[in-house]
Amino acid sequence: MISDDLLPRETPVQLIDEHGTAVSDPRYAPPSTERLVEAYRALVQGRRVNDQCSALVRQGRLAVYPSSHGQEACQVAAALALGDDDWLFPTYRDSVAVIARSVDPAQSLVLLRGDWHSGYDPKEFHVAPQATPLATQLLHAVGFAHAATLRGEPTVVLAMCGDGATSEGDFHEAMNFAAVFHVPVVFFVQNNEFAISVPLSRQTAAPSLAHKAIGYGMPGERVDGNDVAALLAVLDTAVERARSGGGPSLVEAHTYRMQAHTNADDDTRYRAREAVQAWVERDPLTRMQAHLRGAGAIDDEAEAVFAAEAEQVATALREAMNAEPELDPEDLFRFVYAERTPQLESQWRMLRDELDRAAMAGTTAGATSPGATEGAR
Template identity: 65%
Template sequence: MSVDVAVEAVRLLDADGVAVQDDRYPPLPLPDLVARYRAMVLGRRLDDQAGALVRQGRLAVYPSSHGQEACQVAAALALRPGDWLFPTYRDSVAVATRGVDPVEVLAWLRGDWHSCYDPVVHHVAPQATPLATQLLHAVGVAHAARLKGEDTVALALCGDGATSEGDFHEALNFAAVLRAPVVVLVQNNKYAISVPLSRQCVAPSLASKGVGYGMPGVLVDGNDVVALSAVLGRAVADAAAGGGPVLVEADTYRVHAHTNADDPSRYRSQDEVHEWEARDPISRVRTYLRAEGALDDDAERALAAEAEALAAAVRAGLAEAPAVPPDELFEHVYATPTPQLLAQRDLLRAELAAEGADR
């Protein structure tokens, strides 16, 4: 890929579900697009179920990706089995699409101290809450793999707010200098919690930042799973072939609140939300598939039943909180526990014993 300033988004499916011709990117085969549609429908049901579990008190918090399903699914499915995904806290759908058990995907959001799935087995790093730190990890893994002669690409997800962090710039600079096989996907959902993009950056696009590091930047319609699949598929292929890192910006929108603790009405209008709801990525691809005869009522009913079965499995899997030994609070804090830490542990043990608790 050439190093260009990205100002016009790649689009292969318009808001009305009509195919758009772009000679740079071949159309996605219908079976592949049906698979992505399925993953998006399942992902939204998982997202909605997680929100319900928060309201029921079974999860402490949940950062919704409603409206960003095309980004989530396209990113996960662009990777080959040996590649690595580096997600953020908002990328539960991408992690599940990569093959991680949805119960394990969500378990950390109820207070478990670890990521709840095995990163090595799935080639999925723990979901990162600090902004942009996972980008440096992605560069490190990709560079190390190349030094070992392994054919590995790392795809790191982040939001527009992460582009204001120092780690974002350090990661891109390292990736470019090392020509590491890394793809960075910025899901520009317009708000870093409550701060609009216009108060963070005045560049023509976030993708255009790549030019400053000597890497290509591609702006893509983030609600168009066809375009995202084409762009990310090529980016992964180019990185794997030794072409170096690629920066991709997906123009999308966070329809729901930042988390259940957020009140988005304080910083955006409902009219703006409705405008973006009309660009829904799932409705867009559904319209196209039905027009092409690749999706019918029977297939939709079967998929809806599959989505409900997924939600039921998640509810059952998270119905009971795990029994956590109190001593785990003090493990892994220091390699050698300090006297103060041991004193705190003994105090807790004594209090629980006095209450008759089962240690």
């Protein structure tokens, strides 16, 4: 027998509409005003981080930045829905969520700056490395949660992916393993309507991505991805369900990628400006601002404080990205294995000799150009 409980609604859950007006919902109570103020504060920071990072790309300080501009409500809600001992498994577009989990912004951007493949200690922040391949991290999240369950620990894992990733085999395998082993994972899909250039209609013929959940025997829910109140209410419920032994669930947030995939992408080739413009009206920040102002929860002074905090984060980010860290070439060999193999040791000696010769040539010839290095041979 098919349980209707597993099916998502026809329309996404919404608690605050795009004008900032509260909407009542038969199932989900709105989060407290304090929580919404906290979320708004994080939204302001998230937007500032997104825009700062895009600027850093233009200035050549970041190699690339996949922006979550317009998706900040999803980013913030994912981070705030989890407790300190819970784990987040993010993707490359989820830097704002990673930062909202207290990772230093500069550390979260190490990958995109090109200094290393990941810049923070996952165990310190309970945040897995940001996954670049699609959907592979969902399986890691399931295994991580399974291990916690076997040890009787109350950890909940929230695993993020986009609409494109739902077409990958690992998405299916992760959902299936999670449901079969009844592990405490919340799958959180940010449906931003595009996988680089390919629209959602080319990813699925399902009524919605949340409808996929019933095929695995877990509940699916759809939520307005630009309504941080609805996101918090729905994700809180999913996290609580997972923590209390109710098993995994799938949450699909309907949102929109307001900018190109990355700076290397040209989105004018595949979508109309009017389509993008239509989503400006649904911006997650303006509606929360209107709501909280209408409720008297924030005023000019609070807004100024939030803006100043966000500016501080942006300044720290700029300073960190403008610094030139000393990268150690030996790091190439340090972490491949717990113990360096004889072959890697010998390869490091070779590189070290090259570097020594280059340095020597630079010192004696007073130059550090490649030509000087060649000359020294």
